[in-house]
Amino acid sequence: MEKASLRIDKDARVASIDERLYGSFIEHLGRAVYTGIYEPEHPTADGQGFRGDVLALVRELKVPIVRYPGGNFLSGYDWTDGIGPRDKRPTRLDLAWKTIEPNEIGIDEFHDWAKKAGASVLGAVNMGTGTPKDAGNLVEYCNFPGGTRWSDLRRENGHRDPLGIKTWCVGNEMDGAWQICHLDAADYGKKARETAKIMKWVDDSIELVVSGSSSSKLPSFPEWDRIVLEHAYEYVDYISLHQYYENFGNDADFLASFHNMDRFIKTVCATADYVKALKRSDKTMMLSFDEWNVWYQRRQEPHDWARAPALLEDRYSLLDALVVGGLGITLLNNADRVRIACLAQLVNVIAPILTEPNGRVIKQTTFYPFRDLSRFGRGVALRAEARAATIETTHGDAPTVTAAAAFDEEARELTVFVLNANLSAEVALELDLRSFGKIEMTGRSVLAGPDLGAINTFEQPNAVVSADVAVEQGAAGMFSPKLAPASWNVFRFSVGK
Numbered sequence: 001m002e003k004a005s006l007r008i009d010k011d012a013r014v015a016s017i018d019e020r021l022y023g024s025f026i027e028h029l030g031r032a033v034y035t036g037i038y039e040p041e042h043p044t045a046d047g048q049g050f051r052g053d054v055l056a057l058v059r060e061l062k063v064p065i066v067r068y069p070g071g072n073f074l075s076g077y078d079w080t081d082g083i084g085p086r087d088k089r090p091t092r093l094d095l096a097w098k099t100i101e102p103n104e105i106g107i108d109e110f111h112d113w114a115k116k117a118g119a120s121v122l123g124a125v126n127m128g129t130g131t132p133k134d135a136g137n138l139v140e141y142c143n144f145p146g147g148t149r150w151s152d153l154r155r156e157n158g159h160r161d162p163l164g165i166k167t168w169c170v171g172n173e174m175d176g177a178w179q180i181c182h183l184d185a186a187d188y189g190k191k192a193r194e195t196a197k198i199m200k201w202v203d204d205s206i207e208l209v210v211s212g213s214s215s216s217k218l219p220s221f222p223e224w225d226r227i228v229l230e231h232a233y234e235y236v237d238y239i240s241l242h243q244y245y246e247n248f249g250n251d252a253d254f255l256a257s258f259h260n261m262d263r264f265i266k267t268v269c270a271t272a273d274y275v276k277a278l279k280r281s282d283k284t285m286m287l288s289f290d291e292w293n294v295w296y297q298r299r300q301e302p303h304d305w306a307r308a309p310a311l312l313e314d315r316y317s318l319l320d321a322l323v324v325g326g327l328g329i330t331l332l333n334n335a336d337r338v339r340i341a342c343l344a345q346l347v348n349v350i351a352p353i354l355t356e357p358n359g360r361v362i363k364q365t366t367f368y369p370f371r372d373l374s375r376f377g378r379g380v381a382l383r384a385e386a387r388a389a390t391i392e393t394t395h396g397d398a399p400t401v402t403a404a405a406a407f408d409e410e411a412r413e414l415t416v417f418v419l420n421a422n423l424s425a426e427v428a429l430e431l432d433l434r435s436f437g438k439i440e441m442t443g444r445s446v447l448a449g450p451d452l453g454a455i456n457t458f459e460q461p462n463a464v465v466s467a468d469v470a471v472e473q474g475a476a477g478m479f480s481p482k483l484a485p486a487s488w489n490v491f492r493f494s495v496g497k
């Protein structure tokens with residue numbers, strides 16, 4: 001049997017974990033909003049038309065922050081279309097996804113939905129067709145107490161108190177030729193800088209995310225990031241990264257996607273640190289990985305100016321869920337620089353939650369690793385580098401066993417997440433937790449199975465679920481669990497004082 005070892009030292013801290021690492025994303029795209037989070041005719045809908053069955057699952061995921069309203073949609077969106085009396089709101093063409101946008105949901109309603117979900121809003125301003133002034137007006141509308149044109153309009157529209165949106169993305173994927181009013185790096189860098197100045201003048205308590213590369217595969221990466229930061233470094237707090245993974249036919253390569261994500265993060269850090277040095281700045285730029293997931297981009301459906309068509313509704317397999325687990329581990333291991341991350345997206349559109357219009361809701365396979373990470377990946381991230389065999393993949397030599405650890409010092413709870421990326425062999429793990437002193441395993445769950453292609457359907461919603469398994473105690477802080485082939489493993493421990 002293959003062997004691996006993992007020693008976790010309670011003093012080897014990566015960083016205190018920002019809970020926003022478990023953020024997600026709702027875009028005006030396909031059925032994310034309409035028949036996703038919002039469907040007034042649905043039997044579980046509340047007084048505002050929000051689906052209760054969906055809200056319950058979002059709460060189960062403990063998502064702390066949700067990016068809104070896009071995405072590519074953002075770059076053609078006029079936020080004023082989505083405020084005020086519904087019957088006066090315009091119906092528009094959404095040029096990003098070639099659909100019809102009825103504007104029944106806007107920033108006021110989304111704020112209320114997020115509050116019900118227990119999340120805050122990661123706002124976003126349009127840097128495509130939008131101007132710096134529009135962005136400032138939106139911040140005024142959302143965050144200024146009152147007595148001005150936009151803040152008073154918010155009060156008239158039902159929110160006496162400011163919405164208090166504290167973090168904002170300055171545009172979306174402005175490096176992409178597909179973006180509405182795409183810019184080159186210098187033009188975007190200047191526009192982002194001037195927009196950031198206005199936004200922070202309106203509310204100096206906000207934090208801003210500048211648009212970095214929308215894929216490490218783009219030829220403009222990492223030059224784009226360098227140039228944008230050279231223009232905007234002093235005015236922003238985070239640079240964004242986006243990356244999606246898909247299976248091009250080799251499961252081992254696909255499972256090693258985490259290795260590629262790690263390299264992407266490290267390269268963006270190096271680029272940002274170069275600009276920091278160039279500018280003799282004391283500020284370290286943090287990262288917002290505000291779009292990440294598995295996405296089968298080659299399976300795009302043709303559609304034609306429909307309202308809320310079923311777009312990007314990938315059905316996720318067990319293998320996809322394992323990949324999501326590996327990516328989550330990588331985010332946690334980079335928690336010193338990645339402060340915000342958004343699983344893209346949350347409902348229906350490449351999402352862990354899938355609804356039927358006027359019908360049922362299910363948890364996709366990817367729901368489980370994301371829920372485990374969000375629930376238990378809190379506190380302090382500790383170094384967790386496993387010694388394991390490596391396999392040659394298109395992402396380089398990747399370890400077959402990869403892990404992350406989160407220690408909640410107050411609750412004295414340690415969680416160790418382990419992905420066994422070995423597709424065919426069980427791995428005997430030697431888990432050394434001696435530095436914690438008195439320690440006891442209190443829970444263990446596994447997501448694995450004989451069919452990596454298995455998915456959850458409305459007829460068989462529990463075909464792939466993560467299962468609790470019996471705990472095995474170790475001797476004097478040493479544990480020896482066996483990891484099933486291709487498995488996502490969560491180990492929970494209680495640590496004595």
Ligand code: AHR
Pocket residue numbers: 027070071072073172173214291344345
């Ligand atoms: O999440 C789907 C799309 O992916 C987003 O609209 C865009 O930002 C990215 O290309």
